[in-house]
Amino acid sequence: xxxxxxxxxxxxxxxxxxxxxSLSKEQAHYITGxxxxxxxxxxxxxxxxDGEWLSEMVEAGKRxxxxxxxxxxxxxxxxxxxxxYFAPIKKVRTDFIVxxxxxxxxxxxxxxxxxxxxxxxxxxxxxQAHAVExxxxxxxxxxxxxxxxxxxxxxxxxxxxxxxLLFCDETLVGETTQGLDGAKGEKWAILIGxxxxxxxxxxxxxxxxxxxxSISLGPRVLRADTAAxxxxxxxxxxxxxxx
Numbered sequence: 001x002x003x004x005x006x007x008x009x010x011x012x013x014x015x016x017x018x019x020x021x022s023l024s025k026e027q028a029h030y031i032t033g034x035x036x037x038x039x040x041x042x043x044x045x046x047x048x049x050d051g052e053w054l055s056e057m058v059e060a061g062k063r064x065x066x067x068x069x070x071x072x073x074x075x076x077x078x079x080x081x082x083x084x085y086f087a088p089i090k091k092v093r094t095d096f097i098v099x100x101x102x103x104x105x106x107x108x109x110x111x112x113x114x115x116x117x118x119x120x121x122x123x124x125x126x127x128q129a130h131a132v133e134x135x136x137x138x139x140x141x142x143x144x145x146x147x148x149x150x151x152x153x154x155x156x157x158x159x160x161x162x163x164x165l166l167f168c169d170e171t172l173v174g175e176t177t178q179g180l181d182g183a184k185g186e187k188w189a190i191l192i193g194x195x196x197x198x199x200x201x202x203x204x205x206x207x208x209x210x211x212x213x214s215i216s217l218g219p220r221v222l223r224a225d226t227a228a229x230x231x232x233x234x235x236x237x238x239x240x241x242x243x
Contacts, residue, residue, distance in 0.1 A: 005044035005054055007035060008136045010143060015050040019069040020058075028065035031057070043067060046141045051076040078142050079105035080240045081187045083163075085112050085155070086228055087194035088119040093225040097192075098127045098146060100225075102134035104232040105241065106144050110189075112152045116196035122149050156205060163187040165212045168231050170197050172216035180215065180238045190235060192228045 009031075013021045023031065031037045039060050045067065046052045052074035059066035084106045088094045094111075101109050109131065111122050128146045135143045159165065166180070166188060182188075191206070198206070206212050217230050236242045 003042050003054060005042040007031065007037070007041075008044040008046065008052075008139070010132045010136055011045050011047050013047060015045060015047055015053045015069050017069060017071065019053075021045075021055075021067055021069075023065040023067065025063050028060075029062050031065055032060050033062050044073065045069065046074075046135070048135075048141065048143045049076060052141050074139075074141055076141050079107050079144070080184075080236075081107050082232075082235060082240065083108040083110055083189040084192070084228065084232065085110045085152075085189055086192040086224065087112055087114045087117040087152075088122050088149070089195055089224050093223075094119075094122070094127070095130050096225050097228045098130045099134040100229050101232065102131040102140065102144055103138045104229070104236060105140075105142075106232065108147065109144050110147045110155070111149045112155055112191075113149055114152045114194050115199035115202055117194045118196075124148055152202065153205075156209065159209065159211060160187075161211065163189055163211060165206070165209065166190045166231065166235065167206045167212050167214045168192055168217055168227055169203065169206075169214045170217075170221050171203065172214060173221055174219045175216045180234065181213070182239060184239055186239070188235065188239065190228075190231050192224055192231060195224055 053069040055067040
């Protein structure tokens with residue numbers, strides 16, 4: 001019978017049966033100092049490439065911990081090829097968007113600066129850490145990379161012709177749209193605007209793009225963090241890996 005581990009950790013190291021790996025100082029402190037795990041403890045590990053592995057701790061210390069991979073407990077499961085573009089908002093709500101995107105299943109998280117974006121910078125390393133934590137907690141085996149902040153007009157100027165862009169357009173509130181036409185397996189991206197919405201110039205540009213599909217997210221204007229969750233849910237249920 002497979003032993004179930006109560007703790008899951010993301011590690012940046014190759015994994016396989018019998019593979020030995022050392023945890024970072026922070027992870028060693030968390031495992032031994034915070035969670036009070038000792039030699040012989042079972043820890044679930046994943047690296048975003050090799051699935052999930054059950055490991056056993058063979059060396060335990062507050063600054064150093066060594067684990068041995070025993071058996072694979074989950075195969076690698078990558079999300080569909082959908083990217084999430086969003087305008088950063090207040091710190092806590094931006095963290096929420098990144099966490100929920102990782103949980104719901106995206107291949108990449110891309111913050112963008114729009115005409116009405118209030119934040120001019122992000123902490124890419126901190127947001128990446130939130131994506132890792134979300135994957136650890138939700139049982140995923142993939143961690144979406146968080147890209148550096150880019151200007152929306154630069155992104156659209158080099159948009160790949162083989163990727164559809166789902167534009168969540170708040171000016172279509174209450175209308176019925178057919179933005180989610182298509183087949184599974186196609187490349188997609190979802191674009192969520194800032195708290196102040198998109199500028200008229202941005203809306204005009206987006207609607208002129210051949211790759212753009214506009215969609216309404218219902219009869220009410222949603223906050224940006226709510227809109228991200230709603231759009232990803234609709235996409236996953238229609239074209240993603242939820243069915």
